[in-house]
Amino acid sequence: MGLSFPLIILIVRFVVSLMMFYLILSASSSGVQPLCHDDERFALLQFKESFIINQSASEKPSAYPKVSSWKLDQISDCCKWDGVECNKDTGHVIGLDLSSSCLKGFLNSNNSLFRLAHLQNLNLAEILELSKLVSLDLSYNPLLKLQESGLTGIAQNLTNLKVLYLDHVDISSNIPNILANLSSLTNLSLSKCDLHGEFPVGIFHLPNLQLLYIGFNKYLTGCIPEFNRTSPLESLELAHTNFYGELPDSIGNLKSLVELSMRSCNFSGEIPSSLGNLTNLIDLDLQSNSLHGSIPQSISRLVNLETLRLDNNYFRVEFELFLRLRKLVELQLSGNNISFITNPSTNSTFAKFRILLLAQCDLGEFPEFLRNQDRLELLDLSGNKIHGQVPKWMGNVSIETLWGLALVGNLLTGFDQLLVVLPYLNLKHLMLDSNMLQGSVPIPPPSIAFYSVSNNRLAGEIPHLICNLSLITExxxxxxxxxxxxxxxxxxxxxxxxxxxxxxxxxxxxxxxICGEANELMMIDFSENHLQGRVPRSLADCTKLEAVNLGNNQIHDIFPSWLGILPELRILILRSNELYGTIESSDSNFDFPKLHVIDVSNNDLSGKLPSEHFQNWKAMQIVDVESLKYMEEYQTLVTHSGNTMSFTNTYSMIIINKGTETLYEKVNGFLVVIDLSNNRFEGEIPDVVGNLKGLNLLNLSSNFLTGPIPFILANLTWLEALDLSQNKLSGAIPLQLTELTFLSYFNVSHNRLKGPIPSGKQFDTFDNSSFSENPELCGNPLSKKCGNLEDSVPPSSRHNLEFSFEFGWKVVAIGYGCGFLFGAVFGQIVITKKYGWFMKTFVVGQPNRRRVNWRGRRN
Known part of the structure; x- marks a missing residue:
């Protein structure tokens, strides 16, 4: 029975309505670029007014006045102006290209250009009248990009420039040699600009250059040139670059030098004795190079020196060398191959240090000269061989000023006197880790913020006095x-x-x-104890928790799904306890939104794998390359004298990785782990696991899982280790798993798998142990060979291909059918000249789409 004409009309209207809805939805989802912001439009117009248009200002034949299109019109959209680029989502001006724009004028420090807070790209090439500019400071604009041609333009056009600050501007190029032509330049600062290539030697020889900062450009290379006696250099910073070679004797000609920083470079050789000629030097930093030999005696002539950093080199030094440096307040000698030789009779002549770092200096005892130090703020004697008890007199060393004391990695056994509380009145940072301390826990003063006494031999209970440390953070x-x-x-x-x-x-x-009403707790680790009872429900009050480790205890409880309410929780380790029962379905309010690592292995959990939890672990479903950094906490402490010291504290954990217990001393925010091994889970592996695309380690071994290995696991493209051993899995190993190019550990032993083992790529690296105790598996690396060619493709894979083809032709047939029906009816409408009816029915009367301007908050 054929379709009636009214029914055909209804079908057509329905299909066309769906099409119109799709078009409207597509248009609205793509959005309309918002208009530019009024304040930025006015800033551009004011910038235009500060210049005049002059055809002779540009040498290129193609030059034309781009700003002519900039109109003082309330409805004018500056995002459409010539030379202006806006962000398509926010409407903020992010690019300005006025090269070859026939402009003349002056660029003052209060120019409206600097009110374009979101500007990322700026090209002002050939604005010739700027040749009178003497100072240009665009520093600390990390989103601003300046190409090598821009630097060249500066050197060509700003010939009277004296001060050029471009720190933290993205240059990402070589430094053009033409910068060495700026003979008036006194200050040049290009720190942290991502510079690379060879630094032009001519810049060192600029006749008026007093300040040169090019540090923190790790791909910038070069050597220190020969200097003449007329160089006016006062400050030279090359820190954290790839400069190399030996320090030339002529460095002693820089007699105006006040600051010299060359830390973390690749310098080698010895310190030239001519360095002693730099008697105006206040700050000398040569730490973390490959310098060696003895520190020259001439360094004692640097009578104005206040800061000396020579740590992490290969020096030998006698401490008496610094006797004459009476202004020296900061001395860093850590990590050198040095011996400490002191004449006690001259201790009183030592400078009064504020910061003294003597870690890893092969010390066997506390240096006697410390007895007379009463201004110390930071003292680091870590990594030496100091043994026995801390002498009684150390309790009087800088008792009022000391805020940081590090004695890590020595052979200390205790304190020479019985102290209830350590006596330092303003101590903030105390590190006593990795010694041989015995007895009860030493109590730091109430001022303490960071206290670490791990890896010792302390015994007894935690003293209740610890609870009086109201300022402690770690x-x-x-x-x-x-x-x-x-x-x-x-x-x-x-x-x-x-x-x-x-x-x-x-x-x-x-x-x-653990947590009261006010709490800052981010990490707790109570693992490897004998704690009992339940997971305390009060942890739900610790709303800032990022890591919880209660592993290897005797906790008797069900899985604490309620911990999912913690909005920042990234690491949850409950392995080797007495957890029991099923993992209940996840409540929408308990969804672990940032969970990256979960380890509940070696418990007594049962039932099916928690599919709903897998579905809600959103942070595991994305590959966040931006998280390629460690989970760290930064602390900054300010001393009484205003010195600032920063400390980095990292999270650590132990997990089973590739079949081996592995200590992660630092936890990378990119790491995503699920370990549900050694429980009593049953049923099939749910396909939803394939959505956890950020997974690096997946361990479901030693359970009672059945069914096939889901081929959708091939979606886990960042997977490095997959352990499904000791289960009851059946079927073939999916061919798709060979596409997991990062997979370095694979174990499906002790299952009921059958058919050929896939070959190629990573699968060619797995040995016999990965597949053993599966009687019906065949192929390399097993000794059992496969019988016929038909077995070379696992059945599950052939089924998937057949299913895909079957599904594909059905979709194509449906598409052709709908297309034919719509085409036939629409053709009939056009042929019978019912176009007007069609427009009236489906087009006329469509509501106007409202423009929505989304404006982000200005920073």
Missing amino acids: LDLSSNNLSGNLPQCLGNLSASLTKLDLHNNSFHGTIPR
Whole structure:
């Protein structure tokens, strides 16, 4: 029975309506570029008014006045003006190209151009009248890009320039030699500009140059040239570049030099004795190079020196060398192959140091000269061989000023006197890790912010006096012999505490309330103890938690799905406890929005794998390349004298990686791990696992999983380790898994798999142990060979191909059918001249789309 004409009309109207809805949706989703912002339009017009149009201002035949299109019109969209580029989403001006624009004029420091806060690209080539400009400062605009041609234009046109500051501007090119022609230049600062290539030697010889900062350009290379006696250089910074070679004797000719920084370069050889000629020098920084030999005696002539950093080289030095440097307040000698020789009778003549770093200097005892140091703010004696007890007199060293003390990695056993609380009145940072300290936990003063005494031999309970440290931000008592219950008062510290590490001790009992109403806690590690009871529900109050490690205890509880409410939680480790039962379906309010690492291995969990949780772990479903950095916390402490010291504290954890227990001393924010091994999970591996595209490590071994290996696991393109061993999986190994090019560990042993083992790419690197105890598997690397060619393609893969083809032709047939029906009816409409009816029915009367201008907040 044929279709009636009214029914055909209804079908056509329905199909066309769907098409119109799709077109409207597409148009609205693509959006309309918003108009430029009024304040930026006025800034551009004011910039235009500061110049005049002059055809002779540009030498190129193609030059024309681009600003002619800039009109003072309330409805004019500056994003459409010639030479202006706007962000398509925000409407902010991000690019300005006025090269060859026939402009003459002056660019003052208060020019409206500098009000374009979102500007990223600027080209002002051939604005000739700027030749009178003497100072140009565009520094600290990291989104601003300046090409090599821009630098060349500056050198060609700004011939009277004296000061040029481009720090933190994205240049990303070589430095043109023509910059050496700016003979009036006194200050040149190009720090952190991503410069590369060979630095032009001629710039060092500019006749008036007093300041040269080119540090923090790691691909910038060059050598220190020979200097003449007339050089006016006062400040020279090459830090964190790839400069190399030896320091020339002629460096002693820079007698006006006040600041010399060459740290973290590739300099070698010895320090030339001529360095002693630089008697105006205040700051000398040569740390982290490959310099060697003895420090020349001439350095004692640098009587104005206040800061000397020679750490991390290969020097030998006698400490008496610094006796005459009475103004020296900061001395860094750590990491040199040096011996410490001191004449006690001359101790009183030493400078009064504020910062003294003598780590890894082969010291066997506390230097006697420290007795007379009463102004120290930071003292680092880590990594030496200081043994025995801390002498009593050390308790009087800079008792009022000391704020940082590091004694890590020595052979200390305790303190020479029984102290209830260490005596330093303003101590903020105390590090006693990796010694042989015995007895109870030393108590720092109430001023302490960072206290770490891990990896010692301390015993007993945590003293309740610890709970009086109301300013503490990090507390690390891990890897000792501490025991007893955790103090109930630990929760009193949550208003300031960000990191609490008590792992690898012998604590027992239940976990007390850790967070109060005000809390800053970001990381807790109570692993490797004997803690019992349930996961404390009070953890839900710790809203800033990023990492929770309760592994290797005796916690008896169900899986704490309620922890998913924590908005910042990235790491959850509960392995080797007594968790039981099924992992319940996830509530929409408990979805672990930022979870990257979960380890609940070695428990007694059962039931099916938690598909709904997998679906809600959104952070695992994206590959965030921007997270290629460590999870770290930064602390900055300011001393009484105004010195600033920064500290970086990282998270660490142990997980099973590629079948081996691995310590991650730093946790990369890119790392994504699921370990559900050694439980009693059953059923099939759900396809939703294939959506977790950020996964690096997936371990489902030693469960009771059945069914096939999902071919959709091939979507996990960043996967490095996949362990499905010790289950009851069946079917073939999907061919698609050979596309996992990062896969370096693969284990499906002790299952019920059959058919040929896929070959090629990573699969050619796996040995017999990856596939053993699967009686029906065949092919390399197993000794069992496959029988016929038909077996060379796993059945599951052939089924997938057949399914794809079957589905494909059905879709094509449906498409042709709908197209034919619509074409036939629409053709009939046109032929019968019912175009007007069509327009009236489907086009006329469509609502006007409203323009929505989205304007982001200005920074």
